[in-house]
Amino acid sequence: MSLRHALLGLLAQGPASGYDLTRAFDGGIGQYAWQAGHSRIYPELGKMAEAGLVVVDETGPRGRKSYALTDEGRTELRRWMLHWPERTAVRDETVLRMFLVQSLEPDDARRLLEGIAEHCAAELAKLRPVMDEVDAEHDPREPVPFGRLAGEYGLRQYEAVHGWALWSLERMGATVPG
Numbered sequence: 001m002s003l004r005h006a007l008l009g010l011l012a013q014g015p016a017s018g019y020d021l022t023r024a025f026d027g028g029i030g031q032y033a034w035q036a037g038h039s040r041i042y043p044e045l046g047k048m049a050e051a052g053l054v055v056v057d058e059t060g061p062r063g064r065k066s067y068a069l070t071d072e073g074r075t076e077l078r079r080w081m082l083h084w085p086e087r088t089a090v091r092d093e094t095v096l097r098m099f100l101v102q103s104l105e106p107d108d109a110r111r112l113l114e115g116i117a118e119h120c121a122a123e124l125a126k127l128r129p130v131m132d133e134v135d136a137e138h139d140p141r142e143p144v145p146f147g148r149l150a151g152e153y154g155l156r157q158y159e160a161v162h163g164w165a166l167w168s169l170e171r172m173g174a175t176v177p178g
Contacts (some may be wrong), residue, residue, distance in 0.1 A: 003044050006034050008053065008069060008077040013146055015057040015068040018042045028147060032154055048073070094161065101168070110172065113165045120162035127154055 010016060010024055022038045030036065045067055048054045053073035057066040069077075094116070101109050131151045138145055 003034070003036050003040060004048060004053070005077060005080045006036070007041065007044060007048065008073050008080075011054060011067060011069040012074065012077055015066045017060075017064055017066050018045055019064070021045075021067075028150070033150065098164070106172065110169060113169050113172075117162055117165035117169070120158045120165065124155065124158045124162065127151065127158065131155060 006025075006029065007021060010021055010029075016024075018038065018041055021041050022036075024030075025034070025036045025041065045054065045065075049056065049067070051072075052070055053076055054067045055070055057068035059065050097112065097116075101112055104112060131148070134145055134148055134151065138148070
């Protein structure tokens, strides 16, 4: 994935300034999917404008620019979204720990697995009410709110990793935390 495609996806929701886009990365997108700060976002917006993927929609006070997706940008986003890569470069620290957990002494392995289970339970406790609130405010006749599908993915991922950590503790003969 690239920053360019993340920006195209955000701009597909409507015009936004570099500041607005930076704030989106400060939230859930940056926390769960792709991190980027203003020092990377603003130069990329300039490159995207040069490539014809976005245009400056309006210029406001103090030169604040609002960017909008062009037809070429929407085409590129669609191409990228529908082309599932055969192989991706993976750098997932959690999965790496899962591979290496058995390299630890049993007490340390249990401590790590308990920490993973606790972390996932805590994230579920934070994310589930947010998703419940989104669902409660959403009219089912309207399109699914932006980010809701990703939120569900996050819930299910935390549930899966939580279950895996508990299963691993049981396999190791450890007492599973309640």
